[in-house]
Amino acid sequence: MSVASEYLQLQRESSDDMVRRHAPLVRRIAYHLMGRLPASVDVDDLVQAGMIGLLEAARNFATDRSASFETYAGIRIRGAMLDELRKTDWTPRSVHRKLREVTEVVRQIENETGADAADAEVIRRLGITAQEYHQILADASSARLLSLTAPDDDEGGAAFDVADQDGMEPQERVEQEGMRHALIDSIGNLPEREQLVMSLYYEQELNLKEIGAVLGVTESRVCQIHGQALVRLRARMVGWREAESGNGERGTGKGRAARRSG
Structure with missing residues (x-):
């Protein structure tokens, strides 16, 4: 079915019919997210948020979109669920702090060597045991999704996603597109096994147990690999x-002014 045909069909449907037809998509996304969340998170809360995202998707879907409605709705549904998780962040601050420390050490090593940071070197610089390091990676995978671009702060990061561009100003769209390309490049430069886990998890929507079966490793090991990638x-x-x-500073003259003042 073409995008235009889908749009016309949606126009003919009532909101109740639309929600009923796509409700399985909402539940599928909710249970996929639950695979990385603790038992304290209520799946019904995610489903409720996802239904709101579904309604917004139907209202905003337009014929000039190149994606199908299901693809577009999936993005909006997942985004609504992640917004709900952001508002009720249950991750202890100590987890955020440790993740920031690991992230900074990984940055330092990769900047110095130009190569992927090896676990042994990260562990050595942090002065922790391998067991402690693997627990941090597990927290990175099972905690609220890490922000890839937000500044570090005591509240931790936002979600692992690239925001929808509806309602953005032109400059914001350019910046968002730049981030999207940078993220794609970064994923493409991950170690092969980490790339595979990311693909199976985010594109194929397999859970950690299913990915473990594909790779022939335990679910806990997949959790570590996923955490490493994040x-x-x-x-x-x-x-x-x-x-x-x-x-941006150089473009506005701020960078040049700073160098002159130094």
């Missing part, structure tokens, strides 16, 4: 963000 991506995206800020 930390590595966050380290690289923070570096990208700082580089973009530096370029």
